Amino acid sequence: MGDSFIGFKKINDILTETISAVESSREQLFDIVEHTQNECKNIESELKKIREKVDIIICEVDKLEIAEKRSRIELANVSKNFHVYNENDIKNAYEKANDLRVRLTLKREEERTLIEKRGELEIRLKETIKVLEKAERVSKQIGVATQYLKGNAEDILSTVGDLSKRQFLGIKIIEAQEEERQRLARDIHDGPAQSMANILVKAQLCEKLLEHDVERTKKELGSLKNIAKTNLNDIRKIIYDLRPMTLDDLGLIPTLERYIYNFMEESNILVELKVLGDIVGFESAIEIAVFRIVQEALNNVQKHSHARKVNILVEKTFTRLNISISDDGIGFIIEDEIIDKDIRSGGFGLMSMKERAELLNGKLKVKSSPGMGTKISLSIPLNEEEDICEK
Known part of the structure; x- marks a missing residue:
C-alpha cells in the first residue's frame, strides 16, 4: 500500500510539472498566435493597397500604349510627308513620340515592380496563414493535453492498461470544447x-x-x-448556440420548430416535424438531450446524407418518449461496431448521441443502407418502473 502511495505521489508530481510546462508553452504559443494574426492583418492591408496601385497603373499603361502608338503613327506620317510639314512639325512629332515612349517604359517598369511585390505579398500571406493555422491547431492540442493531464492520477492509472471508447469520447469532447471556446472567442471578438x-x-x-x-x-x-441592433442580434445568436433559452421559456417543441425553420432556411432541406401526445412537463435534462440529439442528427444530414427531406416524429406514451429521425439520403453500411468505428475514425456524432441517451437510461438505434436513407430511433423511459421492467 505504501509503495502504491509513493508511486501515485511520484506520478502526481510528474503530472504537476508536466502540466506546468505545457501551460507555460501554451501561453507562449498564444503570443505567437496573436503576433501571427496581427502579421496577417498587416500583410492583407498592404496587399490591398498594392492591388489598388496595380489596377491604377495597368490602366495608365494601357492609356500610354494607345497614346504612344498614335504618336508613332503621327511621326511616321509627318516624316513621310516632309514636303507638307516643316522641320518644326517633324521635331515636335519626334519629341512627342520619344516622350511617350520613355514614359511608357517607366510605367511598365513600375507595373512590373508592383506586380512582383504583389506576388511576394500573396506568397507571404499564404505562408503566414499556414503558420497561423498550425499554431492554432497546436494550441488546441496543447489545451486538450492539459485538460486530460489534469485528471486524477488514480483515474489515469486505472485506465492506462485498457483504453476504452469512453476515453476516446472524452478526448473528442475536450477537443470539441476547445474548438467551441475558440469559435466563441472569435465570434465575440x-x-x-x-x-x-x-x-x-x-x-x-x-x-x-x-x-x-x-x-x-x-x-x-x-x-x-x-450597429446596436446588429450587435444585439449577434449576442442573441451566440447565447442561442450555447443553450436555446426557448427551452426554458416555451419548451421542447417550440424550440425544435424554431431550430428546424432556421435549418431549412440555411440548408434548403425540407424537414417535417410531427408530434404525438402532450410533449410538455419534461425534466430539463431530457429536453436538452432530445434537442441536442435532433440538432446533431440534422447536422449529420446536412454534412453527409445529400438528403432532400427529413421526417421527425416526437411521440409521448404513458411510459416513454420516442423520437424518430429519418431522411431520404444516400445512407451507408452499418457494421456491428458502427459507433465504435465512428469514434475511432475521428468523429463522435453518433457516440455523443448514444451517450446522451444512455445518461437518461434511454436507447438509441441507427438503421441505414446504401441508397435507402438513414433512420435514428431514440427511446427514453419517463419513470423508473418502466426502466426496471425493461431490464
Whole structure:
C-alpha cells in the first residue's frame, strides 16, 4: 500500500510539472498566435493597397500604349510627308513620340515592380496563414493535453492498461470544447466586441457634433442604433448556440420548430416535424438531450446524407418518449461496431448521441443502407418502473 502511495505521489508530481510546462508553452504559443494574426492583418492591408496601385497603373499603361502608338503613327506620317510639314512639325512629332515612349517604359517598369511585390505579398500571406493555422491547431492540442493531464492520477492509472471508447469520447469532447471556446472567442471578438468599439466611437462623435451639427448628429445616432441592433442580434445568436433559452421559456417543441425553420432556411432541406401526445412537463435534462440529439442528427444530414427531406416524429406514451429521425439520403453500411468505428475514425456524432441517451437510461438505434436513407430511433423511459421492467 505504501509503495502504491509513493508511486501515485511520484506520478502526481510528474503530472504537476508536466502540466506546468505545457501551460507555460501554451501561453507562449498564444503570443505567437496573436503576433501571427496581427502579421496577417498587416500583410492583407498592404496587399490591398498594392492591388489598388496595380489596377491604377495597368490602366495608365494601357492609356500610354494607345497614346504612344498614335504618336508613332503621327511621326511616321509627318516624316513621310516632309514636303507638307516643316522641320518644326517633324521635331515636335519626334519629341512627342520619344516622350511617350520613355514614359511608357517607366510605367511598365513600375507595373512590373508592383506586380512582383504583389506576388511576394500573396506568397507571404499564404505562408503566414499556414503558420497561423498550425499554431492554432497546436494550441488546441496543447489545451486538450492539459485538460486530460489534469485528471486524477488514480483515474489515469486505472485506465492506462485498457483504453476504452469512453476515453476516446472524452478526448473528442475536450477537443470539441476547445474548438467551441475558440469559435466563441472569435465570434465575440469579430462581432459584439468590434461593434461595441464602433458604438463607442459613434457615441463620442455624436457628443462632439451635438452642439454644432444637429442633422449630422441625427444621422450618426441612426447609424449607432443600427450597429446596436446588429450587435444585439449577434449576442442573441451566440447565447442561442450555447443553450436555446426557448427551452426554458416555451419548451421542447417550440424550440425544435424554431431550430428546424432556421435549418431549412440555411440548408434548403425540407424537414417535417410531427408530434404525438402532450410533449410538455419534461425534466430539463431530457429536453436538452432530445434537442441536442435532433440538432446533431440534422447536422449529420446536412454534412453527409445529400438528403432532400427529413421526417421527425416526437411521440409521448404513458411510459416513454420516442423520437424518430429519418431522411431520404444516400445512407451507408452499418457494421456491428458502427459507433465504435465512428469514434475511432475521428468523429463522435453518433457516440455523443448514444451517450446522451444512455445518461437518461434511454436507447438509441441507427438503421441505414446504401441508397435507402438513414433512420435514428431514440427511446427514453419517463419513470423508473418502466426502466426496471425493461431490464
